[in-house]
Every structure is written in structure tokens, then in C-alpha cells.
Amino acid sequence: MNPLEQLLAKWEAGNLSPAELGELKQLLARPQARAELVGNWLLDESIHDTLRSQAAGALAPARAQVSLAHPQPATRPFRAPRRRFRWLVWHEVRFTAGWLLGAAAAACLALAGLHSYFQRAALGSLTDVRSEVTVEHGGTTRPAISDGRLHPRDIVRVPAGGAATVTWAGEATRLDLAPGSELRLFNPMWGKRLSLEAGALDASVASQPRWRPMIIATPQAEAKVVGTRFSLSATLASTRLEVLEGLVRLRKSLPARPHENQEVLVHAGETATAAPDIRLVAQLITGSLSSDAWAVPPGTAFADAPARGTRLSQTGLSAAPVNTVERLRGYLLAPVSGDYTFWIGTPNDETAAELWLSADDHRARQRRIAYLKPPPTATHGTAAARQKGPSRKRGSNSALEADVQRYPSQESAPQRLVEGRRYYLEIWHEGVGPATIALCWRRPGDPAAAPPKLVDIQALRPLGEAPQPSEAAK
Amino acid sequence: MERQQELMAEFVAGRHNLFAFIQGLVRNPHDSEDIFQEVWVRFSRALAEGVEILDQAKWCRGTARNLILHFWRDRRKAAVPADEQLLDLVELAFAEQSANQDYWRARQEALAECIQELPERSQGLLRLKYEDGLPAHEVAGKLRQTSAAVLMALSRLRRALRECAEKKLRLQGLSQ
Numbered sequence: 130m131n132p133l134e135q136l137l138a139k140w141e142a143g144n145l146s147p148a149e150l151g152e153l154k155q156l157l158a159r160p161q162a163r164a165e166l167v168g169n170w171l172l173d174e175s176i177h178d179t180l181r182s183q184a185a186g187a188l189a190p191a192r193a194q195v196s197l198a199h200p201q202p203a204t205r206p207f208r209a210p211r212r213r214f215r216w217l218v219w220h221e222v223r224f225t226a227g228w229l230l231g232a233a234a235a236a237c238l239a240l241a242g243l244h245s246y247f248q249r250a251a252l253g254s255l256t257d258v259r260s261e262v263t264v265e266h267g268g269t270t271r272p273a274i275s276d277g278r279l280h281p282r283d284i285v286r287v288p289a290g291g292a293a294t295v296t297w298a299g300e301a302t303r304l305d306l307a308p309g310s311e312l313r314l315f316n317p318m319w320g321k322r323l324s325l326e327a328g329a330l331d332a333s334v335a336s337q338p339r340w341r342p343m344i345i346a347t348p349q350a351e352a353k354v355v356g357t358r359f360s361l362s363a364t365l366a367s368t369r370l371e372v373l374e375g376l377v378r379l380r381k382s383l384p385a386r387p388h389e390n391q392e393v394l395v396h397a398g399e400t401a402t403a404a405p406d407i408r409l410v411a412q413l414i415t416g417s418l419s420s421d422a423w424a425v426p427p428g429t430a431f432a433d434a435p436a437r438g439t440r441l442s443q444t445g446l447s448a449a450p451v452n453t454v455e456r457l458r459g460y461l462l463a464p465v466s467g468d469y470t471f472w473i474g475t476p477n478d479e480t481a482a483e484l485w486l487s488a489d490d491h492r493a494r495q496r497r498i499a500y501l502k503p504p505p506t507a508t509h510g511t512a513a514a515r516q517k518g519p520s521r522k523r524g525s526n527s528a529l530e531a532d533v534q535r536y537p538s539q540e541s542a543p544q545r546l547v548e549g550r551r552y553y554l555e556i557w558h559e560g561v562g563p564a565t566i567a568l569c570w571r572r573p574g575d576p577a578a579a580p581p582k583l584v585d586i587q588a589l590r591p592l593g594e595a596p597q598p599s600e601a602a603k
Numbered sequence: 604m605e606r607q608q609e610l611m612a613e614f615v616a617g618r619h620n621l622f623a624f625i626q627g628l629v630r631n632p633h634d635s636e637d638i639f640q641e642v643w644v645r646f647s648r649a650l651a652e653g654v655e656i657l658d659q660a661k662w663c664r665g666t667a668r669n670l671i672l673h674f675w676r677d678r679r680k681a682a683v684p685a686d687e688q689l690l691d692l693v694e695l696a697f698a699e700q701s702a703n704q705d706y707w708r709a710r711q712e713a714l715a716e717c718i719q720e721l722p723e724r725s726q727g728l729l730r731l732k733y734e735d736g737l738p739a740h741e742v743a744g745k746l747r748q749t750s751a752a753v754l755m756a757l758s759r760l761r762r763a764l765r766e767c768a769e770k771k772l773r774l775q776g777l778s779q
Contacts, residue, residue, distance in 0.1 A: 138754065141630050142738070154689055163696035170627035171707055172765060174619050175714040177632060177733040180726070183719070282653065316653060324655075384695040391691065 133162055137169065253279045253295045253314070253321075257305075257493055260291030281316040287328065289433045294493050297321070300335040302343070305493040307331075307362070309436030320344065329362030329435055331492045334375075346382070350403035353378040359395075360592060362421070364440055367404035370395055371419060371592050381409055418459040418556070419592040425454050431483060431557035457556040457566070460490060460590040463546035467573025471541040472581045473499045473556065474533030474567040480559040482566060486544060487553035495553055498541035533569050533581050551590065607650045613659040614646060617704065619711055621663050624697050628671050628690065632736040638670045660701050664694060709777050710768050717767035725760055732757060 136153040139145045145153070156162045255264070255277045262273040265284040273285065273293060287293050287310045295304040295312065302321075306312060310328025320341035326348070334354050337343050343354045347363035350370075357375025361368065370379050372395045380392035381403050390409045395401045399411040400419075423438030434454040441453065463469070473484040481502050487495035533539050546552060558566045569581035614621075621642065626635040642663050649656060656662045668690060700707065718726070731742045743753045 134758070150686060150689070154686075154692060157689070157692040157696065160699065163692065163699060166627075166693065167623070167696050167700045167707075168765075169761075170623040171619065171711070172714065172761060173733065174623035174626055175711050176718060176729055176761075176764070177626065178619065178622075178711075179715040179718045180730055180734045182715075282655070313655075315655060384691055384698055 132156065133165055134169065137166070252281075253297045255279060255285065255293055256296050257292065257294040259293065260288055260308075262287050262291050262293045279314055281314055283314045284326075285310075285312045285314075287311075289430060289436065292493065301333065302335045302337075303333050303493075305331040305491065307435065307492075308432040322346075325361060325363045325368075327363060327436060329360070331358075331360045333358045333491075347403070348382070349405070350382055351380045353380065362435060364435065367402055367407065367440055369400065369402045369421070369440075371400045372396060373592055379403060379409070418457040418554070418589055420455060420457050422453055422455040425452050427452050429454065431456075431481075434557075453560060455558055455560065455566075457558075458492075459554060459592050460551040461486070461546075461554045461584075462551050462588050462590060463548055464585070464588055465573055466546065466548040468543035468545050469573065470543055470571040470581075471499055471584075472533035472539050472567075472569040473501055474535070474539055474569070475501060475558060475560070476532065478532055478535045478539075479503055482556065482558035484541065484568065485555040485557075486541075490551045490553050492553050492555070495555060498544065499539055501536060501539050533567055554589075610650060610656055610659050611647075614643070614663065616708070617660050617663070620660070620697060620700075620704070620707065621667060624664060624693070625667050625671065628693060629674060632733065634674065638667060638674060641670055642667045661698065664697060668694060706772075706777060709772055709775065713768040713771040714764060716771065717764050720767070721760070721764075728753070728756060729760065 133153075133156055136145065136149055136156065139149060140153065157166065255262070255273050256275055258273050258275045258277075263270050263286045264273045264277065264279070265286070266280060266282070270286075279285070279295065285293060285295070285306065287306045287308055289308045291308055293306045295306065296302065304312070304323075307329040310330060311326040312328075312330070313324040313326060315322035315324070320337065321343040323344070324346040330345075332345070332354070334343055334357055337354065345352045345354070345361060347361070347368040349363070349366075349368045352359070352361060352370055354375075354377050357377055358373040359375075359377050360371040360373070363369075368379075370377060377395045378392055379395055379401050381390075383405060384391070393401050393409050393411050395411045401409060401411045403409055421435075422441040423434040424441055425434050425438035429437050429452075431454060434456070438454060471484060471486070473482050475482050478501055482500065483497055484499040485495045486498050487493075556566060556568060560566075568584045570584045571579060571581055618639075622635065622639050625638050625642075626632065629635045629638060645666050646656075646659075646663055649662075671690070672687070718729070721729075728742070728746070731737050731745060732739075737745070739753050739757075740750045743750045746753065748756075
């Protein structure tokens, strides 16, 4: 016997020491040993199956006769194990007594009632529908309407430039779907079950019953939520979760590699990414704003970047490819009440940028307040363009302040903000990194002729951080 | 309904792999049968309820994995020690082999022929071990041999069967 067979024999006999168990796991970390294990176990199964078939008087190839015409829940599949057979006989005898039939009927009625109740309670509806959002139901696609009810197996598709929100009656849960998202709904008997096939969503989930949690699946992972606020984005390659409040359990769908976590608990202020080549760990969200970056084909609109681009990992940002788009998002904490004016700019104003601000801390209510669209002659989003301008850092260079006043669209209309409140903020720009974007403001009380000043970094918060009233009041 | 039938057919085709996965981890044919049956019941119930199942084999292995974990936890005196990391590796092993379904199916049929070609005495030994699920020392008691001799005989039989099946597959021009 080879070492693998020896260890497996010991394991079967219950004589495996912890050290030998470790040795077995080490062996199984090799693909060849895993293939050998499958071969051995399939050999055992073949012997078992052939002997059983012989005992039943049938040859192996003819033994599996299964009717596929009526796929109903089965009580007896392809074999007849003795235990289950005895149990069935006993069950039959009990049923002949009669009273169980009545009990079963009552239980069925109760279950049907519960099913109907939960079905109604757990079905969502669409609100705040913008642009040509569609709903596919039973193979038919129709335009979505605000306050339209959703059904199990519906697929909601949000096109580029669109938006939609899924809400549930009687609770404050809401999912804000980003442009390019595709959300599939499932039978809600055991809680809210959804699948984010592509795109991104921001979720604010009211407390859910512990035994009926909300579960959102993506191609790479599954997020289990009891009640919290978080942001989830999925592409074909990876799924990223950012938790604002509460706790979310993120589980990788694919089997994790040896010594890797299959699932991770993500707390408020933490983020985790599930992808085949990335270790699943919860990390603190750092920086003044949360950043996502994509490598995109030339000419891609900002809103299409998550759908059309390839997400860049944090470690890959320094070696970013030629066409890149970055999204910075988080919250602006208003230090005083009043009217604020904002400006957005890029080095020499050669690359495009957009500034979006919400009327509160929800992403769904954001709107574009300023933008920069350079003339076509400029070299958009190229590394060369990023390096042309002088090296800049936020809050230190007056040349940057001049950059933000080159075109009228760079300046926002006055925005009334209330002291101590937080406002959702999103910046899209070409290129990656802090030296490529300038966000300036004029605060209430500043003279009207005062030049724009870089926004105080103390007023910015990444997605995961809740506002501190004492800080906001400073 | 068509998709349901496809999934049912996939279950039928992949049942040997699923059973091998369960039996390898549970190591008791009767308990393995019970878990296999339970996976089937849950699978068919999920189909009837319209649950979206994209990958039948993965879904069934995942369900079996949960049942095996419960089985291990319920029976702390089970012959095999419960270890989730080992379970992960085994699940990965079967997932990796899911692309070789045709090869394993052909080997299954070849093995069935090889077993029937064995002498009656060897078949009797296999029956005690695999059909009755007896541990080696009990088989040894029945055959009035030592446990080591039984283990050695079983090891030789398994090797002979493997070689017999591979020979038949080579003749058919199949390889892994």
C-alpha cells in the first residue's frame, strides 16, 4: 500500500493520530493525491454497487431504471436500504390507524397558510425606477414600473445610466441597484433569497428573523445578512463586500484552497473580496474615501465601467494599465449649516471627472452636481496624461485650485447642507490615485470672491465609517 | 419541466460519484445509503419547488457535505474523525474530477465486469467487507484468518481490480 492508502486505511479504522491526520491533509494538498483518492473511493463504490446488483439478480448496466416523467419528491431512489425499508413498513402500519391522516392534513393546511403568509411578506417591489429598467418574468421581458410588484424567479436588469430600488412592504429594507446590475429573485419561503449576477448594489437591511435571513448570492460568494447596511458589487471575476453597519457572513461558493477560509465574518467598517485567486479575509476600509478601480476599453462611460471593465486589485493600482477609471465614494460630513459650492478638477483638466452628491446618506438620491469633460484633443485617461501635470497632493498646491475653474461645468450650484449630517458622495475620474483628482469647495460664510479651497480631508469618510457627532461639529 | 428532467438525468448519471463521496467520508455502507437517500429526497424536493440549480453535482455534494457534518457531530464515536478541512479537500478532489465523468463511468462498467470474473472465494471476501460493511477484524474472525492477512488480501484484490479495469479501458482506447 502507498502512503495515501495506508493513511486512509488507518482513518477508516479510526486509528489516525492528529499528526497522521495532518500528514493526510498535506498529501491531499497535491492534485495527484486527490485524483488518486477519488479513484480509490470510486473503486470502493463500484465494488459495493456491483455486489449489491448481483445480490438483486441484476447486472450493473441495467440496474438504474428511473422514470424521469414525474420528478416528484422521492422516498426511495435507486437502492433499497434495509433500514429505510423497515421504517417504511412501520410507517404504513401507523398510517392505517387513521388518526395520523387527520394530523397530516392539518399540518399541510398550516404549512400552506404559513407558506402563503411568508410568500406575501417576503416579496419585494420596485421603486425609484430610472431609465429603461426591465423585469424578466417567465421568459417575458417587460419595462419595470415604479411600485411594481416582484415575483419569485423575476430578473431585474438595470441598464447603464439607470437605477432602481427594491423594497419590501412593512420594513425599511432597501436595495439600491447600480447601473449595469442584474438581480434575480428566488422563492422567499425561507427568507429573502436573491442573486446579484452582475453589477453592484447598496443594501440597507432591516433586522431579519434569525431563522429567515436575507441571502444574496453572487457568482463567487454568498452574503448572509440578518440586519445591517452594506454594499455589494459583483463581476464575472470577483465579488466585493463593504459593510457599513452590523455584520455580514460572506461565504465563497467555490471550494477554498487548503488553509484558506471558506467564509469570513465582515464587520462594520470592513471589506472583503471573494475571487478565485484572492485570499478571503476581512480588511479595514482605509483612506478618506473608499476606492474601486477598473481597467476599461477606450471610450467607456463611467457608469459602464463596473460592467465592461476589469476590476483592479489594490495591489495592482500602482501598475495601472493605460485606460483606467476610479470611483471614490464615501460621505461628506458638513461642518456647518449653509450653502456650499463644489468644484472638481484633474491635472491640467486633461482627463474627465464627475462629482455626484446625495441629498442624504443614501446613494439612490445622488445626482451629478459638477463635471469635467475635456475637449477631444486631450489624451484621456492615459498614463502620459496622468504624468504631464505637476505632482500634486490634496491640500497643498495652489495650481490645483486654478485647474478647477477652467470650465463652468466644473462648478456646482450651491448645495444646502446641514451641520453634523452626512451626505453620500461619489467621484468618478479617469486615472487612478490621489494625485489625479482635486475636490474643492467654498464653505458658507466664505467671501463670494474667495478662491476654491481643497475640501478638508477631515470632512470625508469612507463608506464603512459612521459619523461622529463630536467630529462633525468641529 | 425539461430542465427538471435534465437535472434528474444528471443525478442518475452522477450517482456513483456522489455515493463514493459519501461512502468515502462516512465509511459505513448503511449510513452512506441513508445520507445518499436524504440527498436525493432534498434534491427532488428542491426541483419540485422550482429552486434554481445551476450545477447539479455541486449542489448535491454541498447538501451531502452538510448531512455528513451533522452525521459526524451526532455520532462522536463514529469510526472516522470529523475534520472540516479534510472534508474541504475531499470536496475539492471530487470537484476537480467532475470533468472526467465519461472516464469514471466507463471504468465503473469495466470494474463490474472484472468483479464478476473473480473467483467465488474472492467475491465472498469482498461481500463481507463491502456489502455487509464488516470491519477487517470481524471479516478475519469469520474467515479464521488474521486481520493483517485480510487487509493484505483486500489490498491485493483492489489492486488486481484496478489493473483489470485499466486494461479493459486501454483496449477501448480510454485513459484518464
